[in-house]
Amino acid sequence: MARTTPEIPNASMADIAFLLLTFFLVTTTMPNNSGLSIALPPPPEATPPDEVKIQERNMFKIQVNSSDALLIEGVPREDISDLKEEIKTFVLNNGRNPESSDTPEKAIVSFKTDRGTSHKRFIQLLDIIQAAYYDIYAEQAGVTNAKFREAASDLSIPQNKEIYDKGRAGIPLNISIADPTKVGN
Amino acid sequence: MSKFKKKNQVKQEIPTSSMPDVVFMLLFFFMVTTELRETSIEVKQGIPRATQLRKLMRKSLVANLYIGEPTKPALYGKEPKIQADDVFIEAKDIVRWVNEKKSELPENEREQITVSLKVDRDAKRGLISDVEIELRKANARKLLYSTLQEKDEAK
Known part of the structure; x- marks a missing residue:
């Protein structure tokens, strides 16, 4: 007697798998949990209006108006390719140039926008300011910029913490994002 | 003459028996790396x-x-709106929303909550700064402006 072994037909298996694959392709998103990280200041009413006088020389002022035009240290500017280097020299001035910052601790990059400034412009400039700081940190820690940011993202690993602390030593991330002015909306 | 004998005609076929395996592999890849919307x-x-991205490690x-213009202007108008979970909220509701989010976390991690702002590039700073002020009031001060990696990353 010819015994036929029972078999599950598997010709359609690929089709089923494709169907599942398309389902997952359509319904899922790649998680995007990266971006420009900042820390907000404490709540407005919790901080008493402190009369701390910040010397003019310790402020690097970047202002953007409602039509995304730029004012750097009071001078209108179109080309922003050198801005990163300017911020770096400003922060690391250490009192050499009497017009520029005293120490990296005192140096503040002040970034003021208008209510009408677009988010795209805001991100573009914030990116440049952060790039300047991360470059300084990375150099001080002796790693590349990308490596430093990777380390800063996960401080639970001791080596990362070490790199982070070494890079940040003596140079706080003084980026002040001021409340926007109310010209445009 | 026989040197240039015609090659015997063998039917060329791509073996398909491993196709399910290949497809399953792709399937598993997508299942593992993605999340359900x-x-x-x-x-x-x-x-x-932007170029200077930082990653958030703890997704929880x-x-x-x-934040952005509604995709259905006929229903919701053209003004940029804030969407939290499945609903549009106003800036003043953010404190309540943050507290809800915090209460979902274990008690010792509540203060470490990070708010990821996914903002359309054409949205205006005014609305975003209103959100920021509310977040400061709600004491959720870790903020991330979600951005994509710029392709030509200047080192």
Whole structure:
């Protein structure tokens, strides 16, 4: 007697798998949990209006108006390719140039926008300011910029913490994002 | 003459027996690396690009806010709106929303909540700064402006 072994037909298996694959392709998103990280200041009413006088020389002022035009240290500017280097020299001035910052601790990059400034412009400039700081940190820690940011993202690993602390030593991330002015909306 | 004998005609076929395996492999890849879409986003999301990205490691501590023009202007108008989970909220509701999000976390991690702002590139600073002020009031001060990686990363 010819015994036929029972078999599950598997010709359609690929089709089923494709169907599942398309389902997952359509319904899922790649998680995007990266971006420009900042820390907000404490709540407005919790901080008493402190009369701390910040010397003019310790402020690097970047202002953007409602039509995304730029004012750097009071001078209108179109080309922003050198801005990163300017911020770096400003922060690391250490009192050499009497017009520029005293120490990296005192140096503040002040970034003021208008209510009408677009988010795209805001991100573009914030990116440049952060790039300047991360470059300084990375150099001080002796790693590349990308490596430093990777380390800063996960401080639970001791080596990362070490790199982070070494890079940040003596140079706080003084980026002040001021409340926007109310010209445009 | 026989040197240039015609090759015997063998039917060329791509073996398909391993196709299910290949497809399953792809399937598993997508199942593992992606997440199910929890909310349908009703605002425009043209996320800007930047170079200096930082990654958030703990996904459970992240709360997302979507800001942009509604994708259905006929229903919701053209003004940029804030979407939290599945609903549009006003800036003044953010404190309550943050507290809800915090209460979902274990007690010792509540203060580590990070708000990820997914903002359309054409949204205006005014609305975003209103959100920031509310977040400061709600004491959720870790903030991330969600951006994509700029392709030509200047080192």
